[in-house]
Amino acid sequence: MNDFYLIRKNLTRNRLRMILNCFAIFIAFLLLGALGSIRNAFDAGVELSADDRLVVVNKISFTQTMPVAYVNKIRAIEGVQKVTWANWFGGYFQEPRNMVVMLIVDPESYLDVYPEMILPDSQREAWFKNRQGVIIGEALALTYGWSLGDRIPISSNIFSHKEGGSTWEMVVEGIFSASNGRADTNYMLMHHTYFFETQSYGGEWVGWLTLTTGDPEKNEVVSRAIDAEFANSSAETETTTEAAFNRAFIEQFGNISLIIQSVVMAAFFTILLIVGNSMVLSVRERAKEIAVLKTLGFPAPRVFRMVLFESLLLAVIGGVLGMLVAQFMVEGMSNSPQIARIFPNLAIDSGTWATALTYMVLLGLLTGVFPAYRALTLNTITALGKG
C-alpha cells in the first residue's frame, strides 16, 4: 500500500458519485476534442499558408471577378515574383449533393506558385498537354475511387456548357498529394483554356490572383503597389496575405474559434462547479477519517497533496476517456466522404491533446484546491469529536 492506493480507494469509495463526476468531465473533454478538431480543420488553411504569398481579390467582394489582364499587370509590379490565378467552378459529381471543390486554373503558373503540391513529372506534363485533363487531390481520388485515365463528368451549379447542359467531361491526368500531411487535397484543378472555350457565356476573367514576393518583408509594399495600380478602376483590388485571406474566408461563417471556445468554456465552467462541489462534499463527509490520518501522524501537507491528487486523478480519468472517445469519433467522421468534403483536415492533433492535458490539470487543481485546503486546515479535535 502507498499514498496512491489510498487516493484510488478514496476516489472509488462512492462509485456512483465517481462515475457521475467522470461522466461530467468526460462530456466536457469530448466536446473539447470534437470541437477542437473542427477548429483545427478551419485553422489548417491559415496555418499552412505561405508567408510570402499574397492574394488579390476584387475590393467589392471576392465573389466579384477581375479582368484576366490583371495577371500580366501584376506580374510587372516590382517585388512580384510569380503570379497565378483561379476561378471557382462550383462543381458536383452526378448529383448536386456530391459537391466537388474544383478550381479553374492556369496549370503551369498554378503549380509554380504552389510548390507544396506534389505531382509526378509525367503526370504534370500530361496535364499541361491535355486541355480536358484535370488533376485531383489524393483525398478526393480516394473518396470517389478515381484513378489515372478515368473519364469523369463534373457538373457546375454556376456555369453552363455551350453545347447544352452544365456538365464537362474530363480526364484524370494526375493525382497530387501535399508535402504537409495536414494540407487539404480534397479538390481538383481544371484547365482554364478548356473552360473558357466551352462556357456558354462570359469572357476571360479571374476570380482571384495569387502571387509570391519571395520575402515576407516585401508583402506590405507589394500589396500597396498592387492596390494603387488598380485604384479608381472598374475592378479595384484588395491585396492581403494568403493567411489573412484564408482567415477572412473562414470568418464568413462567423468567428468559429470564438464560438467553439465559448461553448467549451461554458461546459468547463459548469463542470468546474459540479465537480468542485462534489469534491468539497466528499472531503466534508470524511473529515473524521482525515482527522484520524493526521492523528496517526500523517503531516497536513501530505494530506493536502492526497486530496489534490485525488481531484487531479478524477479529472485525468474523465478527461482522457473523453479525449479518446473524441479521437475515435473524429477519426470515424474524417473517413466519411460527406464530412471530409466539409472538413478536409478533421483530426485531433497533438496541440489539442496538449491543451486538453493542460485543462485536465487545471480542472483537477481548481476543483481540488479548496477541499484540499480544508483538509490541510481541518481542526483534528473538532473533526474527531463529531459522532
Add this chain to the structure above:
Amino acid sequence: MSDNLYELKDIHKLFVKGREPVEIFDGLNMTIKRGDFISIMGPSGSGKTTLLNMLGGVDKPTQGKILFDGQEIQSLGEGKLAKWRAAHIGFIFQFYNLMPMLTAAKNVELPLLLKKLSAKKRKENVEAALALVGLSERAKHRPSELSGGQQQRVAIARAIVSDPDVLLCDEPTGDLDRATATEILENLQQLNREFNKTIIMVTHDPVAASYASTSLHLDKGEFVERDVAA
C-alpha cells in the same frame, strides 16, 4: 533513561465557548511512568479527552509544559508533532475510526506508511499485530464485515503496529457489550504487561478502569482521587 515518560508542569487550558472563556485546567501537574497503565475517569466536561489530546500532541496547553522523555512537545511545530506522534503514540478511539474502504490489514498498515519500511517488512508487522489481537483470519475483511469488538481489535492492531511507546485510548470499550469489552481490556492489559506499553485510558466505566494499574479521577480539571491496584 528516566522512569518518567510524561511530566506535565503547570498545565493551563482555556477554551472560549461562545463569548465565555472556560478554563479546563488551572495549573495541572502530573507524572506518568514508563509502563504505567492509567485509567482516567471523571464526569463529562472534566477535561479527560482534552488531557488525552494534549498527551498525544493533538492539542496544546494554553500555558505550561508537557515533557515526553524529557523533550518539550507543546512547543513543537505541526510537522514535528506529526512525526513525533507517528514515532511514539498509538491512538485507540471509542468508535474505532477505521477507514471503511480499506481491509483490516490495510487499516493496520496505515501508520507504517509513515516509516521507511519495505513492503515485505510492513506485511510482517501487520500480520504480527493482527495475530496479537487474534484477527489473522479477518485480515481481508472490511470494517463493515466485522463486529464492533473485531473493529476495535483492528484499531488496537493499528495502534501497536508501529511499536509506539504509548497507547492513548479514548473510551475504547464505550461502544461494546460487556463480554467484548472484557476481551478488549484483556488485550490492553496484555500489551501493558507483556510488551511494557504505557497505556492511558479515558473511560466512564469503573470495570474498565479496574484493569488499569492506576485509576485517576478528574473533576473540574483536577485529580481528586487516585487508586493504585494492589
